[in-house]
Amino acid sequence: MLLFFALGLLVHFVFFASIFDIYFTSPLVHGMTPQFTPLPPPARRLVLFVADGLRADALYELDENGNSRAPFIRNIIMHEGSWGISHTRVPTESRPGHVALIAGFYEDVSAVAKGWKENPVEFDSLFNESKYTWSWGSPDILPMFAKGASGDHVYTYSYDSKRQDFGAQDATKLDTWVFDNVKDFFHHARNNQSLLSKINEEKIVFFLHLLGIDTNGHAHRPSSRDYKDNIKKVDDGVKEIVSMFNHFYGNDGKTTFVFTSDHGMTDWGSHGAGHPSETLTPLVTWGAGIKYPQRLSAQQFDDVFLKEWRLENWKRLDVSQADIAPLMTSLIGVPFPLNSVGILPVDYLNNTDLFKAESMFTNAVQILEQFKVKMTQKKEATLPFLFAPFKSLSDSKQIDILRKARSYIKHKKFDEAVSLCKELIHLALKGLSYYHTYDRFFLGIIIAIGFVGWISYASLLIIKSHSNLIRGVSKEVKKPSHLLPCSFVAIGILVAFFLLIQACPWTYYVYCLLPLPIWYAVLREFQVIQDLVASLLTYPLNHFVGYLLVFTLGTEVLVLSFFYRYMLTIGLTAFAAWPFLTQLWTRAKVTSLSWTFFSLLLAVFPLMPVVGRKPDISLVMGAGLLVLLLSLYVVTSLTKRKDSFLKEELLVHLLQVLNTVLSMYVVYSTQSSLLRKQGLPLTNQIISWATLASSLIVPLLSSPALFQRLFSILLSLMSTYLLLSTGYEALFPLVLSCLMFVWINIEQETLQQSGVSCKQKLTSIQFSYNTDITQFRQLCLDDIRRAFFLVFFLVTAFFGTGNIASINSFDLASVYCFLTVFSPFMMGSLMMWKILIPFVLVMCAFEAHFFFLVKDYGSWLDIGTRQLLACTAWLFICISASPDRLWIPSDPGLDLNLLHAIRACISHYVIVMSMTIFLVFLNGLAHLLTTKKLRLCGKPKSHLM
Known part of the structure; x- marks a missing residue:
């Protein structure tokens, strides 16, 4: 009996682990060629503000007196830049949110086994592609982007993690620490020639991670005065930093500012799921390369927020969270992050139609590169007669779309080129998903077969050992036939050979071979099955139906x-x-x-x-x-x-x-x-x-x-x-x-x-x-x-x-x-x-x-x-x-x-x-x-x- 329990635990641990191979595998691929737009970018530097845990409505709505909690940001919306809502994806947590913002791809689900502080695989990001990046904020967020960066050009400045205390007197200190350290950094740069030369380079990024709002939301709820006052503190801090940048760089007009959030927060102070209060985050951009506010008489959205926020006359441009990464890379002219699946929101750009079309073309090629690598990997690991390619995006269709898009750009049909590139991106994304889930049905069938076998074996063992439903003859020991074990051994060899020639991971061998001994044990109890069926046939029909219904x-x-x-x-x-x-x-x-x-x-x-x-x-x-x-x-x-x-x-x-x-x-x-x-x-x-x-x-x-x-x-x-x-x-x-x-x-x-x-x-x-x-x-x-x-x-x-x-x-x-x-x-x-x-x-x-x-x-x-x-x-x-x-x-x-x-x-x-x-x-x-x-x-x- 102990052996049975040991076997049962082993089976269940294997089936439990299968979920990670079936669903929790990394979607990332490597080996792509970096892609960047050949035209000069509008900005030399980019400043990214991420207000952790900030809901869109909390920023945009007016208070009970009709005043904005963030007057500086609201002034930007009305007079200087573009705005909208960034739609996040579940899980609405800080690490996956920042990965989407900065690297352009969504939650790497294989990370569930390694916590929330870093991705278990290397990935490219805006910071890695930049010439230099300086970042300030939480020790839980900043290191993962520095760790994945090549070379030594991503610098992080973090406070002690003990500062993130939900019972602290004033969580806004987490934000003031960031603002103060940025000011000290630029003050120090004036007297440090080496640092001064670096921060005057092009293609550089400054990242300010502001955790106070999230901490106050958890501790006091988003409806609290602490949460709302923290928004005002952040607004004041952003205003000071923007003023400092403009003064430091002599108002050269080459700085782009992006203000957003990684996720929102529910009314009860949590996040992680898909409630609109968690998935709707603000996005406000202004500066070099960003469109000025566009006044409209009316605009249509599925929600009623515009009237509540009294912003119905300023054009709202919504994006998916991963779209922000290609937007930022195009603004400073660095290659798109290699694993990015974001689609460049060209409506935010204040540049020539040629620049928009070339940037979208680069975006399409960058995503298509991932599709090609993914397809090649799957094709090499599958027998030719079993490989089923993604038919919607064949090699000939790829070439045809790229040729047409380049022709449109050459003949200055920029809108057509942008539209065609978007079509190619959507097809490539579907293809990526297709190849990423290519083995999912096969593995699911194998696990289901194993489950049914184990259920059958456990049930037969209980009936055989602890019931009087079976006849005495089934308990007699009979001389086993060699045909049954030999058949299962032969099947096992064939399965192993099939997996070997396809270069499958070793875990596939476990999932595919484990059901064989289980079903062998089931078939060995065939006499018990016969006796059980015979016993059930003698049972009163009305009682049997009644018990079955219950x-x-x-x-x-x-x-x-x-x-x-x-x-x-x-x-x-x-x-x-x-x-x-x-x-x-x-x-x-x-x-x-x-x-x-x-x-x-x-x-x-x-x-x-x-x-x-x-x-x-x-x-x-x-x-x-x-x-x-x-x-x-x-x-x-x-x-x-x-x-x-x-x-x-x-x-x-x-x-x-x-x-x-x-x-x-x-x-x-x-x-x-x-x-x-x-x-x-x-x-x-x-x-x-x-x-x-x-x-x-x-x-x-x-x-x-x-x-x-x-x-x-x-x-x-x-x-x-x-x-x-x-x-x-x-x-x-x-x-x-x-x-x-x-x-x-x-x-x-x-x-x-x-x-x-x-x-x-x-x-x-x-x-x-x-x-x-x-x-x-x-x-x-x-x-x-x-x-x-x-x-x-x-x-x-x-x-x-x-x-x-x-x-x-x-x-x-x-x-x-x-x-x-x-x-x-x-x-x-x-x-x-x-x-x-x-x-x-x-x-x-x-x-x-x-x-x-x-x-x-x-x-x-x-x-x-x-x-x-x-x-x-x-x-x-x-x-x-x-x-x-x-x-x-x-x-x-x-x-x-x-x-x-x-x-x-x-x-x-x-x-x-x-x-x-x-x-x-x-x-x-x-x-x-x-x-x-x-x-x-x-x-x-x-x-x-």
Whole structure:
């Protein structure tokens, strides 16, 4: 059985890793020839301002008094430059946003395995193509562009990362630091001849990364006075820097200024997803080579922003975020970034039609170069008779379009040339996507075959070992035939040879060969399949159809809950009615009513908002008070007992009560301190980390009695959960645990109802694997229902108050009791532990079932393994129940909604796979928490298997 589990984990790790080869591969190619416009550029230098986290509406709208929050920028829009909205792509995060702005390509999804601070592969950028670039700002953004640059011509000046403190008194200091250091830099340059000569060169870039707005948005929300005042600070700073540049260079008219943002921010202070508040960012440009404002009587857009912003009479020019990179390169005359997929927005250019046409032609050739390299790579790695080229852009069509475009330019038909070049760009981008996803369908089919095989094998193993559905003859050992293994070996050799001649990566061998031994194991159990079919044919048809409908409905509810959280409410409501549809109501009225009450109470949580909720510390305090009341009841019950462990048990519970009180104090104190902008008190931080560290140790000091140990686990984990809560979610683990307690009781009633007697009462059962096992029973239909309950409760624990599939569902305020200085991995780990706490509570309750639910032969390890097999099998069934939901279109193109769907499908796949794998480790953690016993004095004592 251990071998089966090891094999199961291996299979699932392989299938989990496959998602990175199928969807998370780098789209970048190398080996292209740099392309640049042969005509002289309009600007010698470019200044790029990126206001991190700035929403378009926050910049453009007027305040309650009808005044602009950024009067300098608004004056630029009306009198000096061009403006519009830059449409970003998901994920709306700082690193991918800056890559799109400066390198011209969108999120390199292969970077998900290496964090958010740098790309895992080298890429070209505007900074690399420039003669010199100087940048100031965040240490999380600047280094990735310097690291990827060739030579030593990209200079970075970053502040200490500790400055990015969400609890700091004034986050605008992050921006004033940048402005002050730029001023000091130019002041120093006047007395440094070497530096002075460099900054007077052409083709140079100055990059100012302004993080204050993003920090204030996270800490105080975009609707706060802090966020809005920060915009005014940035506007003032930009005004000073522009004035300084004009004065330093003697108003030579050779400087271009670009002001934009990497992403926006939701009303609740997060970003990462595709809400318009996150994807609509401002773009304002002025200076050399930029068109002056264009007055219009009216203009049409799909949104109503123009009238709200009172900018309907100034022409709005919208772009995709990656389009800004080719715009900047054309302005200073450097080669287009090699991996850029941006399309030059010629409407921003104030130059000759010849310059616009030549620049667009260069843009088209640069993107076409990527297409050619990508096609060549795929063609060389595919057998000639299997290679299917992208027919819309054949070699002859490429030559024809380029010849026509050059002819149009020669005959001064510039508009036709621009239009034709845009057509070529769109075809090349489609071709890039086609070749990038060329193997996706093949790999998807292979993984699906492997999944179906593993599901079949797991199901057959459960049926063969733990049911009476099969006949005795199938359990007889028969002499194996050599034909079957020889056939599979031959197929494996053919598959390996096929992959070898195509020079496929080694991971392809794993994905393609792994299904072979799985299906070999399935076909070896052919007699079991026959017996199962025969048994099912003898089953009453009406019962079979009824069970099949219930099974299908339950599975569909589970699958749909990954997409629609309210399906959990429907499922829990159905759970509430379960005792009344059986004989449980007549046997245990109080238990049945409790089950119904807590099921309906838990059903409320999936209906609550995941994102956009406002912090409500009073609900956190209320949850803490409820925990204290329960603790008081338990302590009162303990004082009535008379045993040798009473003092020790009381001491443990009093320690946990103290932890709960301290957690409530820390939450309230931290909230008050942050509101006063005094940061996170050190004492609170120490208490929070100490509570977290002790949460898995203190329960081991409590009594191994079933309910006392479960309650001790709840108290310890609730102390940590309170510290990680900001509102109603603090009540969730408490309600979930109450339902788990009732579940344990109600399952014992169902067991007794089925005629299986339990020698021990629940009040006397202890978590110990030294229990005498005398009763044997096979798995039955009730065990399938119990497995379904477990999986449903696990899914409820996951989606009950949040959704990890969406980055912006995370509220950074959840971790402010532990740290406020930006640390993505530490904050992510804390949020992940918050998600796992309800999982642990469910698994600990399920661990209790082993002591009265399954009486089987063999060791307790085997029993736990067999029960987990049923639960894991149900998860496999959920994966396979709706495979169409896991298939992702092969050509995302540029459709934002489709990109959301792709990310959602990938996220759901990852969640299901992770849940299946973590189920094993969570069972181990639950086993540790429930069965181990530490003593406050004397030798430690453990209840071993």
